[in-house]
Amino acid sequence: MRTNVCQIALGGLCWMGDKKGNAVGFTITEKILARAAGLASVKAGDEIMAKPDYVLAYDFPGYTDVIFKQLKDEFGIDKIPEPDRFGIFIDHMVPAASPAEEQLHMGTREWTKVNDVALYERKGIGHQVASEIGFATPGAFVVHFDGHVSQLGTFGTLAMGLRRNVLEAFAMERVSIRVPQTTRVDLVGTLAPGVMARDVFHHIVRVLGPASCRFQVLEIGGPAVADMSNDGLQTITGLAMFTGAVTAIVNPDAKRLEYALPRARKKLDPVCSDDDAHYAARHEIDLSTLEPVIVIPPSPANTRDLKDYLGLEVQTGYLGSCASGRIEDLRAAAHVLKGRKVAPGFALYVVPTSQEIMAAAAREGLIETLVEAGAFVSSPSCDYCYGRIATMASGQRAVSTGTLNVRGRMGSPDSEIYLCNASVIAATAIEGRIADPRPYLRS
């Protein structure tokens, strides 16, 4: 008899998806898309029309302003049906720095008001806020234009970034989709001190390759997942696009459901992959063997050993973004920085991912520790990650937990971004040069 990953983790709490007579089981992705398409079952490669449970977007010029206009002018949709399925976030250009930016926000406020759509403004980075307010419903199918929404996959939610094609989900009830294959990565072992989820993700890119999961879903599983935090899994799933994946997903275990179910906006049965589900590839990664890594410019494909870059002079550190900047990251940085000082002239920007996280950090005293060390702590905003503020000049170099290190991402095309984990940012801030955090963790 076939067993089910969820059944093992949850003692039968999760829906089994029993399909008598089928030789091969289903992936969590196939189960979610089958339900969203109103079909008994679907298999990778099937062409289906699926109804997203939620349609999310943040306001951004060229995206939401255009979509809102197109809906009315080109599609004659004055008011979208089922507004409860939609969620709009104002997290970029927060706070506005020009009349044009504020006008964009005004247009978004107006559209959401007219359409009875929920608007989340200044609550934090939308992908994180989405999980806090229940869009990370286990078993749900979610679309956005931005691919980092994949982080909702931590909670067994299938969340895809469609770029411009998200218009389809605004204008139509269903989106056309080819059911993706899945590559499964099993995590085993335990991370050593100073090594974080961020290192796990970049290690995955390094060993599997930046095209390894092209057009597939990256499914994260294995015994190590149970001990990992939601924060860490959100980091890994949120960066899935850099393996070529269309999204990432975790079979929701007790820890994920404990967080997500009470917040869920919709009652759905959580689903998990069957043990005999078909995977395009399956890999195992032993976390115990990992060391801190660094991703050198100008591509997220460039994972290297941190030890080979120690001592490189750096002017700026950014700890934040939808990928990192959660309580686990803030704790890691505060641990390194407690009782120490940021190097003179070094700009350390710490931006908690959401207001909820910022309040938690304040309660724990982390904000105090970071500020006393010399960090500039900002309220949640996406704006540091793409250089709208704290903009870098030519010749400058940053260490960053942002999403990306391509040329010009944080300012001048002639500045450089090195991606690394939060404790590396903190150690580097102390020394003004790329530094290994582990000596600070021991002392």
Next chain:
Amino acid sequence: MALKNLRGRVAFIFEELDFDVDQIVGVKNMKTTDIHELTKAAMQAYDAGFASQVKPGDLLVGNHNFGYGHPHYPPMKAMRQLGIAGVIAESFSPGYWRGEISMGFPQVSCSGILGFVKRWDEVEVDWAAGLVRNLTQNTEMAFETLPRGDLEMLEAGGLENYLKKRLLTEGKKETTP
């Protein structure tokens, strides 16, 4: 309506793996909205004489995972303005693929294309046969079938027209699962 076959010369071959298309116009020009300024900036780092050599209908060829990184729309807007009719690559990064298909800009995933063509070879993409033909070398090879929605989007000339067609045929009769 069947998609019209692509026929043109291989105007450039991007041999770099995981090619970041933003490099075509350069990151510093990414916010340029003037299409003529964009076309002036296009390909300067690769072949300064590109614009004067390219003809309408010409195609680009790329390596594996073409469009990786954080692709923006201006580079391929500039390429279309110069007459480029499509891209054939060993494989594509999904974000780039989605974005350009939504612009009605044909993308063809064809494993082996790099060894199959030389720059300025005349090639044809035959949608119905699922073949890329090298008319200069008189050879042909199969490409990967496009997902149905992508094919329909290309046939319609892009996302907006595709959705309008669907709205006309499906109307508001869709049922909720």
